[in-house]
Amino acid sequence: MALFFLAACGRTDGSAPQALPAGEWREFEGSWTAAGTRETLQLGPDHRAAIFHLTGSLLLTGPQRPAVGFRAEAIGFSDTRAGMEGRCVWTDERGDKVFSELKGEFVGNGNRIVGTFVGGTGHYTGVTGEYTFQWQYVVDAGDGAVSGRVVGLKGRARLGSPSGAQSR
Amino acid sequence: MTAAAYDKWVRKLLCLALAAGIWFAPVPAGLTAEAWHLFAVFAAAIVSVILNAFPLLTASLLAVGTVVLSGTVDAAKAFAGFAHSSVLLVVAAFLVANAVVKCGLGRRISLLVVSAFGRSTLGLGYSVFLTDALIAPAFPSNTARGGVLYPIILSLAQANGSKPEDAGTRRLGAYLMFCGMASLSVSSALWLTATSANPLGVSLAVERGLKIGFATWLLASSVPALTTILLLPVILYRLLPPGVASTPDAAAIARTELLRMGRLTRDEWIVAVVFCTMVAGWAMGDRLHLSLTAVAFAGLGLLLATNVLTIADIDLQGSTLVTFFWLAVLFALSTQLNELGFMGYVGERLTALLGGMSWPVTYVVLLVLYVLMHYMFVSQGAHVLALFSVFLDVGTRAGVPAPLMAFALLFASSYFSTLTPQGGSQNIIFVGSGYLTQGELYRLGLLTVGFCLLVYLVLGTPWLLLVAG
Numbered sequence: 001m002a003l004f005f006l007a008a009c010g011r012t013d014g015s016a017p018q019a020l021p022a023g024e025w026r027e028f029e030g031s032w033t034a035a036g037t038r039e040t041l042q043l044g045p046d047h048r049a050a051i052f053h054l055t056g057s058l059l060l061t062g063p064q065r066p067a068v069g070f071r072a073e074a075i076g077f078s079d080t081r082a083g084m085e086g087r088c089v090w091t092d093e094r095g096d097k098v099f100s101e102l103k104g105e106f107v108g109n110g111n112r113i114v115g116t117f118v119g120g121t122g123h124y125t126g127v128t129g130e131y132t133f134q135w136q137y138v139v140d141a142g143d144g145a146v147s148g149r150v151v152g153l154k155g156r157a158r159l160g161s162p163s164g165a166q167s168r
Numbered sequence: 169m170t171a172a173a174y175d176k177w178v179r180k181l182l183c184l185a186l187a188a189g190i191w192f193a194p195v196p197a198g199l200t201a202e203a204w205h206l207f208a209v210f211a212a213a214i215v216s217v218i219l220n221a222f223p224l225l226t227a228s229l230l231a232v233g234t235v236v237l238s239g240t241v242d243a244a245k246a247f248a249g250f251a252h253s254s255v256l257l258v259v260a261a262f263l264v265a266n267a268v269v270k271c272g273l274g275r276r277i278s279l280l281v282v283s284a285f286g287r288s289t290l291g292l293g294y295s296v297f298l299t300d301a302l303i304a305p306a307f308p309s310n311t312a313r314g315g316v317l318y319p320i321i322l323s324l325a326q327a328n329g330s331k332p333e334d335a336g337t338r339r340l341g342a343y344l345m346f347c348g349m350a351s352l353s354v355s356s357a358l359w360l361t362a363t364s365a366n367p368l369g370v371s372l373a374v375e376r377g378l379k380i381g382f383a384t385w386l387l388a389s390s391v392p393a394l395t396t397i398l399l400l401p402v403i404l405y406r407l408l409p410p411g412v413a414s415t416p417d418a419a420a421i422a423r424t425e426l427l428r429m430g431r432l433t434r435d436e437w438i439v440a441v442v443f444c445t446m447v448a449g450w451a452m453g454d455r456l457h458l459s460l461t462a463v464a465f466a467g468l469g470l471l472l473a474t475n476v477l478t479i480a481d482i483d484l485q486g487s488t489l490v491t492f493f494w495l496a497v498l499f500a501l502s503t504q505l506n507e508l509g510f511m512g513y514v515g516e517r518l519t520a521l522l523g524g525m526s527w528p529v530t531y532v533v534l535l536v537l538y539v540l541m542h543y544m545f546v547s548q549g550a551h552v553l554a555l556f557s558v559f560l561d562v563g564t565r566a567g568v569p570a571p572l573m574a575f576a577l578l579f580a581s582s583y584f585s586t587l588t589p590q591g592g593s594q595n596i597i598f599v600g601s602g603y604l605t606q607g608e609l610y611r612l613g614l615l616t617v618g619f620c621l622l623v624y625l626v627l628g629t630p631w632l633l634l635v636a637g
Binding site: 033035067071092093109136139141149 | 196197201202372513515554557561
């Protein structure tokens with residue numbers, strides 16, 4: 001248990017997020033390990049649609065990252081022909097949230113997704129920016145359970161000024 | 169208050185202090201309060217069982233009550249384990265085992281085993297390991313395989329006069345039960361098709377460009393897995409002496425008893441047919457798209473319909489209800505710990521600590537960490553999905569040959585299941601027998617997994633570098 005406690009609390013890469021002024025772009029990279037559910041509807045031999053709900057730990061790197069990491073939760077609709085549309089909420093350790101919209105290819109191995117920040121709460125009020133990622137794998141674990149991992153997540157974010165901020 | 173009662177209260181307070189200490193500690197950056205609080209409760213529950221402050225049932229009920237009432241986990245998610253197919257399979261397997269014992273078929277099979285291997289208790293231990301190793305490739309579910317082995321082992325223990333409530337004879341049953349648990353874990357590492365977690369891990373390894381088939385797996389696992397199968401019965405015999413060592417007359421007595429039992433009775437025939445059909449259903453479940461749990465329930469229904477089992481028999485299975493409660497709760501809480509991002513977070517953070525180390529050191533540390541993290545999992549599959557790719561990525565980035573790292577993690581994903589009684593649903597069937605104490609389960613679990621880790625590191629590593637590296 002001490003191992004888990006130390007791993008969770010200990011510093012690992014030595015780079016705490018920098019406190020940059022609001023309005024400046026912050027670039028970041030990261031990974032996301034997610035688990036959840038996916039319900040699939042077969043629409044033909046080569047055509048299927050699915051609704052998914054995934055949650056997991058999203059960890060960021062880079063000196064300008066807005067935070068060390070978030071709990072990321074995404075829901076969406078995915079179609080092998082029409083692509084994917086989803087919504088995502090990142091929540092940090094204080095409970096502050098970042099909202100984003102997801103668009104891209106069907107949720108599957110190697111497929112690319114683009115996220116656009118559309119607002120936030122608390123520290124992230126009025127945040128704008130975008131990020132992209134690829135699924136390293138998405139695996140069905142039986143009974144509708146699904147698990148996936150994203151590596152090479154890259155993006156940039158600009159925190160809004162607290163006064164004129166947009167919040168959802 | 170006696171010294172023992174005082175000691176127990178101290179342990180309970182320690183667990184409470186642990187839960188409160190973690191709960192109220194600042195939430196680490198990158199985690200949510202819910203994930204952190206769930207970790208506090210889950211960790212305290214597991215520690216309370218290890219310290220023998222509470223039984224598993226008490227710890228589980230306190231944990232689930234706390235996380236639901238505090239709003240940490242939704243009630244629907246916290247209770248989802250009660251409807252999970254793996255949990256229900258364990259319950260059904262328990263009840264079916266009861267029929268095998270009650271009708272006398274289990275005794276007959278155990279007498280056959282004793283007549284062949286019964287000159288010593290160690291021989292019986294080997295018979296458990298070898299039987300499991302031989303049937304394992306046909307069973308994609310080690311829980312279902314546990315359902316096959318358990319009634320035979322239970323009958324073996326009973327046929328040798330061992331009873332859970334009798335301190336003098338309990339250890340023989342305890343030895344055989346732990347042999348059953350350990351054999352399921354090491355046989356699962358031997359064959360690609362012996363547990364559902366193996367193909368799951370292989371499908372993740374494919375993403376790294378690795379191609380692992382049935383033969384490749386068997387070649388890679390053969391030396392370390394067969395070594396553990398050959399040595400573990402003796403090691404467990406030393407760690408948990410069964411009390412009765414040599415039984416030179418047992419084989420002859422068993423043969424006489426078999427003659428006295430005569431032909432199969434009606435109930436034995438029914439159980440034999442139902443049980444063999446269930447075994448066939450479990451073995452071919454994947455190919456025929458059958459739910460393993462539905463196969464078990466159908467079998468149980470048939471045994472009730474034919475009056476081999478009665479409602480009164482089910483009424484007597486209170487221990488099954490106890491097992492069902494704690495397994496369902498721990499299964500759901502461990503799943504939530506994963507879904508709230510805690511497992512992935514800890515895995516990423518731990519592996520980030522390894523930068524700058526040489527690849528052999530990274531390899532050993534990663535493997536040890538991967539195994540130790542199983543203390544927080546109640547499912548091998550969930551562990552593989554949450555951490556296998558993270559650890560494989562870090563290992564290969566540090567220069568560990570990808571096939572070596574992948575196979576080492578894949579094999580560990582099987583043998584680490586004996587680490588805790590809840591480390592794999594197949595364990596639960598044996599834990600519920602009552603022959604093993606909580607202290608024995610955790611102590612033997614750690615020692616068994618430690619031994620397997622040593623064998624896979626010392627023998628397995630050079631072998632893997634030779635055949636797969």
